[in-house]
Amino acid sequence: MRVLFLHTNFPAQYRHVALALSQDPKNQVVFGTQNQEVELGGIRKAIFQPSREAHPSTHHYIRPLESAVLNGQAVFRLANQLQAAGFVPDVICGHSGWGPTLYMKDVFPKTPLLCYFEWFYHARGSDADFDPAAPLAMDDLPRIRTKNAPILLDLYSCDRGLSPTHWQQSQFPPEFHSKISVLHDGVDTNYFRPNPGSKLVLPNLDLSQVDELITYVSRGMEPYRGFPQFIEALAHIQQRRPHCHAVIVASERVCYGKSLPNGISYKDYMLKKVPLDLSRVHFVGTLPYGLYLKVLQASSAHIYLTKPFVLSWSMIEAMSAGCLVVGSATAPVKEVIQDGKNGLLFDFFSPTQLADRIDEVMNHPTRLASLRVNARTTALENYALAKLLPQHLQLIQNVAQRSLVPG
Structure with a gap:
């Protein structure tokens, strides 16, 4: 199976699943990222860089969207280079919000897209208005709503999504919940274990x-x-x-x-x-x-x-x-x-x-x-990685084979 991971900061949430896939010689794993520092054995990194930053004169409501579009454009160009070199993924896994996943359906229209949906922004009822000592300004309300623009594009484009907790999934519009599985990244419980009496x-x-x-x-x-x-x-x-x-x-x-x-x-x-x-x-x-x-x-x-x-x-x-x-x-x-x-x-x-x-x-x-x-x-x-990692691998396999049912 050929898998393309996309995240601005390698390896982020994909560390364990990308490594597990790369250790199978039947798989080919490419990771599109801006992070040139970290290396993980068996994973081929493909670096993308936006052509510029969002312009200071851009309306501040849509500056995050412009930044996401610039990231998406850079990954769009990278994906075309990968395709020209013969790499066509069976499945694409990418973090939604910063833009890398935006235009994958335009390069690989037949490849299923699995998006990691970490957060959907609300001006009321979650983080933004939580502290009464720091009330939102009137201008914050439309600004926060507009921050969801690249995420909404991904919700429309993706074949499947996942969120790590039920709380995080609940922040997304209800009409998209059937598209989003709840599956935590997992913690290495063998490593993080008690040592009674330690100082x-x-x-x-x-x-x-x-x-x-x-x-x-x-x-x-x-x-x-x-x-x-x-x-x-x-x-x-x-x-x-x-x-x-x-x-x-x-x-x-x-x-x-x-x-x-x-x-x-x-x-x-x-x-x-x-x-x-x-x-x-x-x-x-x-x-x-x-x-x-x-x-x-x-x-x-x-x-x-x-x-x-x-x-x-x-x-x-x-x-x-x-x-x-x-x-x-x-x-x-x-x-x-x-x-x-x-x-x-x-x-x-x-x-x-x-x-x-x-x-x-x-x-x-x-x-x-x-x-x-x-x-x-x-x-x-x-939350044990030993239990959840096989579920992540199965989810990716199911998305690649288009064998998932909604819900």
Whole structure:
């Protein structure tokens, strides 16, 4: 089978499935991407670059669409080159939103297209209007609606779609739900496993004498993942628990949403706003997987917050590693965590309630031990890569053979 993957950032969500397909000598796997750095054995990378960026004079409602069209145009040209060289895919798998999949039906009209639908934008009822302290401007409403233009083109063009969670699928227009399967990317539960009694020792950080360790993981330190609320809660936790330490695994950047003006990071902003004992707060940046796993395995309580948005892989990885996850009671989290059964939930906007839940964890470690076991069971039963990877491979095979029925 010939498979063409498309994503601006190789390998992204396709790491495991593309590798699995490439290891079968009967398959030929090509990955169209802008990422020239990463290499994975057996996968042929085909680089595309848009001819220019979206023009600053373009109306700001449609600047994302122009950027998607430029990406789509670059992939359109790349696909024509692949076809001229004799590569005609049996199936195309691509991430929808940034444009690479837009014109695949114009190059390969007979090839089935399977789109990864991660998010559909709404001005009301999900992430954009979630924080009452940051109300939308009137101009934001049409701007957010227009952001869906390239995604709507893909919904029309694709033969099949998939979303990783039911919450994410629910954001798409109901008339397209029958086209979108719900199938999580999967977590390597054999790798992310508990190590009871472990203490945290990193190359430049020795917390082996610490008995109360809070962990927080995110790509960036930003409001979408509740970083400001976490820092506010940490002040309460430090006052109540003088021996408690916190390890923050995150980059000092904004991945989702708006940055602060004048280049100020949310880390600097919150540390100026909230007094903390910084000798007990450890910012370790991003970590390689081996060290990241050690952080999770040593965690007394793992805090995860998110607006009603895309669910982070890291929360499932933490559950797989046996963490006691204290999560925000928002829709993507509640799809996975049941309060008091496989984790604890709290109001996203209540730092004191988060501190109360941390007290509960630290004061009753034995009584709440079952939550750790249940968290890992949830990961094993519903999100294990060993179970889900064969389903992804079967889905691709079915789409290639056009053997799927709607629903």
